[in-house]
Amino acid sequence: MTYPQYRRTRKLVHECCNYAGGNCIALDDGEECICVQSISYSLLCKWFKAAVLPLDKGLETALLFRDELKRCIICGQPFLPGSNRAKYCKVCATGVHRRQKAQSERKRRLNRGQLEAKKS
Incomplete structure (x- = not known):
């Protein structure tokens, strides 16, 4: 993932329903866990890939169908x-x-x- 793609991905992370103030609700097991997609240069979160990434068709095409x-x-x-x-x-x-x-x-x-x- 290039830096501009990373920046666009970081902006999209805020649209995720599991994102709460930098933490991921889906990974929460009693203690707060940082959202892995917001700090990574690769696509790690399955939820982000399936539900949030389709909001930006250009970015989705560039990352998934390279x-x-x-x-x-x-x-x-x-x-x-x-x-x-x-x-x-x-x-x-x-x-x-x-x-x-x-x-x-x-x-x-x-x-x-x-x-x-x-x-x-």
Whole structure:
């Protein structure tokens, strides 16, 4: 885990329902126990992994699916592809597909004579 990822993880730890003032309620066995996720550079807490980490999709993808990641061609952000042909993250894919559809419709209308050719 890199330092920026560690900082984002530390901020998320405060969202955990077992976190109480730096201590972990789930590990409490009569005496207070410090939250291990708040001091570690790795993912140790199963509860944090299952319940809290999904709140930050980018961080979850970067930490859990490191080997399966691809980079978006448009924005360069890592994303988890749905297929082996995926080239764009979900945010960029909607814009790219919208432009491709508009271009395809313009071409179809031009071929049917519904639009005039662009005047140069």
